[in-house]
Amino acid sequence: MRPSGRDLSEMRAVSIETDVTKHAEGSCLIRMGDTHVLCTASVEERVPPFIKGSGLGWVTAEYGMLPRSTSSRMRREATSGKQGGRTVEIQRLIGRSLRAGVDRVAMGERQITVDCDVIQADGGTRCAAITGGWVALKLAVDKLIKAGDLTSDPLISPVAAVSCGIYAGQPVLDLDYPEDSEAGVDGNFILRGDGQLIEVQMSAEGSVFSRDQMSTLMDLAEQGVSALVTAQKAAVA
Amino acid sequence: MRPSGRDLSEMRAVSIETDVTKHAEGSCLIRMGDTHVLCTASVEERVPPFIKGSGLGWVTAEYGMLPRSTSSRMRREATSGKQGGRTVEIQRLIGRSLRAGVDRVAMGERQITVDCDVIQADGGTRCAAITGGWVALKLAVDKLIKAGDLTSDPLISPVAAVSCGIYAGQPVLDLDYPEDSEAGVDGNFILRGDGQLIEVQMSAEGSVFSRDQMSTLMDLAEQGVSALVTAQKAAVA
Amino acid sequence: MRPSGRDLSEMRAVSIETDVTKHAEGSCLIRMGDTHVLCTASVEERVPPFIKGSGLGWVTAEYGMLPRSTSSRMRREATSGKQGGRTVEIQRLIGRSLRAGVDRVAMGERQITVDCDVIQADGGTRCAAITGGWVALKLAVDKLIKAGDLTSDPLISPVAAVSCGIYAGQPVLDLDYPEDSEAGVDGNFILRGDGQLIEVQMSAEGSVFSRDQMSTLMDLAEQGVSALVTAQKAAVA
């Protein structure tokens, strides 16, 4: 029933290739089917003004799409003079989600910026960005630990995300673009590896949903994130 | 236990004063305790380019805060040269939520813009904006019906929103600013008058939550929205 | 002869409601007929760089119109990326006018920002903003005096403003929108309560005027400002 022929609860093939760029402290290329996102983590020994002197660390994120990551060419945000509303929403979500997996005291007063750039898009780019972003973050943290700049690991638990939605009346896991553009209801579920919830964003464009449906989607999300965390752990091992 | 002395499931006093400005087709001033939002609905007999000729209507929203609606003065967005990320997120949410209550075929090819301007802020401004925005929208639609420009009511059901969160370890309904700034977990729940869900945004900044907690918050939200819908119906009667 | 039926030298009903928002140090809602402007005064214990260390205070102003304060919806300046020329002109005028009523030495090295936001427009918004802005300023100053932060009152005399113009060949006081949009000649007169002039802006769009006409308009303005000062004094009493 799904355009891709997948089962309702079947995710796309996931691959996480690490250390894909030589400059970043941590990096990976995550592929969720045809959605490919390059994630890098950059460490700086300074923090934003609002936490200066607090002893706390900060994790933030930026998100972008290459102009031809999509089916028809998008305008480059640098030429339109600002980041669009969707971009801003997504990068705030990525940063907030990753911070939920970090002990900011243990991290010390430094900042890690996670850049997530979509090379090729086929639905679910923000979820892939969070999942891959955590891997880049972890690799950068491991480098700090190895160098003796950190004495304990500030990462509490992996952070991963997956989308679920109602497609053609059925609850489905990990929507690709053909599904995403048709689904009246869909959401993003960000969880930690220990099963705790970080963020739930269920949204209906031109539609509505019931609590029962929401519950079913939550079940799918827990199952999906569990598989993603396994892939993350393998990647950083 | 709550700073305001309210019970865990007690909302702030709600008042909705209608027809507060003479120019707008629909308007109201909604007060949720000390949060005051002026909502106006403006009808235009044209639609955005992407639906031109489709026969469908469009509802969109804009959101703003007066510089001294807050405890310390905020910079005016018009002088900083752009709307901030938070503003953009909120106005996209308001528009999306209101559209979920509209039959866009019945609405005909016209646009209604709902402006929500925060006069005084004390937490929960986006929820107040959605709840009051629907009242302004309804009044504008009623005017179109009365004038014979619409033959049937395109509004399917009221749309209202409330925030819930975990404050001091307890699930609470309708957070005010002192609670909102302390709560590690909070969310916005947008529902229709018929009980259907439109949007759920649960988010944890520096914290996490369980499915059980989420379920409790949903219960509170359903209860809160039900009271708001009663107030909306009274206001537009 | 006037669309409103007023006499040539008759002002609209004036009302000034004070303390309309809980956060601002001073605030009022001024109504000149159907023109409604919300004015707030915000005190900061810092001054702009160009007077740092001078011991002098600073009063500045910002002005905005809610999108649907006007007959047809205006574009929100925050979305167009900048304040328009008219806005900038008006807020510079408000700041300059209010400063003319202030002893900046007595004020001490602090800044008061007066925000004037037009809730509903029907002509004469900048004059209402100055008149109401002074009330908000006065209330904020009174609070500083009461708190012992100021030992003497730095406000020399009230500042108030009124528009006059030639409508249908006749000199009229306090133009409303229907008059304003027809008048070829109109002006804004800002005076102090002691009768001294602060600013005179007479302007003719597609028309001209004589010195005699100007003199008549000055007479009307003096009369109008005198009434406004009475209303200001009553409001802050």
Next chain:
Amino acid sequence: MRPSGRDLSEMRAVSIETDVTKHAEGSCLIRMGDTHVLCTASVEERVPPFIKGSGLGWVTAEYGMLPRSTSSRMRREATSGKQGGRTVEIQRLIGRSLRAGVDRVAMGERQITVDCDVIQADGGTRCAAITGGWVALKLAVDKLIKAGDLTSDPLISPVAAVSCGIYAGQPVLDLDYPEDSEAGVDGNFILRGDGQLIEVQMSAEGSVFSRDQMSTLMDLAEQGVSALVTAQKAAVA
């Protein structure tokens, strides 16, 4: 008493050199003492959208200062990303003033843009821009008449401007920069060659003035503009 040694009612030397650039339909370099402004008039056979089809013409103006026209280098507005408030105010004034001397029906549906660029500044640049701008406008109109594109002269009367102020307690005509930066009260007076007033902008920064003082300044302004109109007529003859 004046820094320049001029009498109270003595203007600076005026010179108007015409046809200073080969591309513009009309152009002049006006010198009011050490204030030098290059004015060009550009004719276009199209009008702004808001008067399209009305049969009326439009005159508009833009104003700029070269970065080193001033004593210390100013930031170039093109690099700061926008025109400052002062620039916007001035160019609106120039356009409005010039339009007051134009029969827009006789002008026909075309636009003339007057650019006023300050090459060297020593006070009174906006007045010099208006006075020189009218000369450029007149030369462009003469070219249209000569080419048969206009059958009658749409210029009703010359438009010229001069500043006056209270310097060291004395009313003075045509303030230069040392006077302008000291004067608590000063104003710009724009008149037509037939003696009619177009715009009066009296302003006090940190000061006030009386009606008597205003009257004296008006006398000076009438005298100054009269001399400027003579210079304009000689230039375009």
Next chain:
Amino acid sequence: MRPSGRDLSEMRAVSIETDVTKHAEGSCLIRMGDTHVLCTASVEERVPPFIKGSGLGWVTAEYGMLPRSTSSRMRREATSGKQGGRTVEIQRLIGRSLRAGVDRVAMGERQITVDCDVIQADGGTRCAAITGGWVALKLAVDKLIKAGDLTSDPLISPVAAVSCGIYAGQPVLDLDYPEDSEAGVDGNFILRGDGQLIEVQMSAEGSVFSRDQMSTLMDLAEQGVSALVTAQKAAVA
């Protein structure tokens, strides 16, 4: 003598991987040593306004660097609100260079946009972008030919580019970042496969050069481009 141990006239290893993204009509990832640039070509059946109706085609280019393509993280241009001067210079150069290899009549009235995004930078990114950009362009054109949308090949000859400079007093071919940041004199040479020159940009920052040196660098450039053209032909075969 070179940091990399290369001979003076030795280029870095070149690889060109084609069809690296599924959406673009043509794409490649070009690697010049550690400089990696993703190039995509997007075909649109419309042209910019200035050639509409001329029957001519247009090739244009955009250039960007991922924030962590460099040794320390760069600010994302989308967040700084505009493309920097260097970016604009480079993308204009890429577009101009590629157009020099195109018969715009044979191309027909359509536009091809070549996006060059630097994934990893180590000097010479603009040259890699031109060389790889031509490959993406060629693949897109081949697709148009195959689909019957073009009846003849509008690409006259390959276009490729290489940098040369004076490093430590010696003329060197294909500078990497350590050389580039030290070289007082360097340049970019864009040639066609038939040996004709398209663009020569020799520049000295804090240094100068002689005609003899320039001639030697030209020899190196011809040799380098010849090798690049061989790689391009192999890639598109």
Next chain:
Amino acid sequence: MRPSGRDLSEMRAVSIETDVTKHAEGSCLIRMGDTHVLCTASVEERVPPFIKGSGLGWVTAEYGMLPRSTSSRMRREATSGKQGGRTVEIQRLIGRSLRAGVDRVAMGERQITVDCDVIQADGGTRCAAITGGWVALKLAVDKLIKAGDLTSDPLISPVAAVSCGIYAGQPVLDLDYPEDSEAGVDGNFILRGDGQLIEVQMSAEGSVFSRDQMSTLMDLAEQGVSALVTAQKAAVA
């Protein structure tokens, strides 16, 4: 054969008028035929952050065109909100070129900004800006020497620039606008007075060129710059 009737190797008449504005430390108006550029040099006793404390000086440049310097009126860059790509390219070139003639150690830690504003354009404005810019720079430096702020002259050699191109198949020197707009190949050559090359920018829009042609253009450029340096020396004598 040339539209102007000049010989292939004949430059336009050059004139350099110095000290044309009273505020700038150095200034000139350079005329290359009908191309007129006003150049000013502004000295500041501070340097950009990136060389603070290095003891080195900095020379930078900005470039602008008056709106009606061209045949049809151009949009003012201050109103379009940013400098266009061409402007940025040109001002970077001017700054880089002038720095190549400066001993930045001898200059001391100060900055000189050279502003080049095109009053009238007829081709070759960037070359005129460099040639005139050097004169303004020299005059400012001479003033610093005279005042004892500099003990030795940091200017190594004059810097001048000329354009050459292939027009109607022939190599020509110093292209004017009619030639420039037709030439498929043209370039800018910046040299020092001692014959050393600073920058060569040969570019072909829709065309190509051979090494032989390039060599001929270099010969012309050397001849042209030699004449310009003579004019510069006369101007600053």
